[in-house]
Amino acid sequence: MADAKMPYSLNSKAVAEATKSWLHKRGVTIEEIADLVMLLQKHYYPNLTMEECIHNVEMVLSKREVQNAVLTGIQLDVLAEEGKLFPQLQDMIENDEGLYGVDEILAFSIVNVYGSIGFTNYGYVDKLKPGVLERLNNKETGQIHTFLDDIVGAVAAAASSRIAHRKQAEREKNLGLPHAPEDTEEAAKKLTGSNAEKPE
Template identity: 70%
Template sequence: MDYSLNSEKVAHATEQCLMERGVTKDEIAELVMFLQRDYIPGLTKEKALHTVDQVLAKREVQNALLTGIQLDILAEQGKLMQPLQDMLQNDEPLYGCDEIMALSIVNVYGSIGFTNYGFIDKRKEGVLKRLNDKSSGQIHTFLDDLVGAIAAAASSKIAHGHQAELEEMKPGGALLQNIALTGENEAVKM
């Protein structure tokens, strides 16, 4: 039997896993709002949520989420080999694979995402605070970093879009935008 990936099933499984682990897209959008509130006046929750959806639609993001969540679940069930079991169960500070997987998400949207991710990872705002609470009995060694990375990536995407909008408003901005998009010097053609 030939293997054939069904993209809709992967996307649905990703959203289902997030819900089952108690994370809503609305909570991720709140993190986006937190990250961008000082930089983009008038940013709406709807725009943040729409951008979170766009980030979650990326296959790289879905792959990272499914993998990380599965590892967290296996750690909860005690099904990992030692010493990996203890490292994930205790969210070992020097175990960096969770951050590396999160950076694969952030990397999709450029370098500003790295700074957003570092900031939100240290602050542990909103849903990240809950995911880092070890008293719940759940293990979120990967999920907390992945959720932070989704918020950072969405924030980066919004920031890049905002910059493009600002440039379009400047005199000659549409011409500069066209040159950037086509890679041609439209001014020479005129």
């Protein structure tokens, strides 16, 4: 029947689009995150372009774990703004309580996807709050970004890790060294004209 409930099945495209859409609604652009990446990486790669930074942020945002953390964090920020949380949790999130560390925990699950080399970059931008992070930390706006500021810093740190991995691959290629491709590159290599990783 028309109104029979469909059995649940994850819709990954809907999750990916909700992630981008909520970042946008909360006032964060991909370019602003890419600016943080540039800030973190330009010292190491003087030729790094904004296009590369943007592409790497988008690749980070394509990862399911990252989407889960972004949506969950923004959800908690939005509910805090609406005053709909348990009173004690409401108090802590609304006031960005220093001893409440769940925002850092979600941020870490983002950084981790590209490995531990991103830990330092995350901590650094989270402490210094450059660019978009300064705006997200402005407590005068009435908006609550207790989770989002950590999330944005984590996405930038993860994109930086992704760049570091890619640049090493390029360096070895340019040196004519034998290169051992990582998972992503391997997947790409196997591909011959089809538009998805071959059934394994």
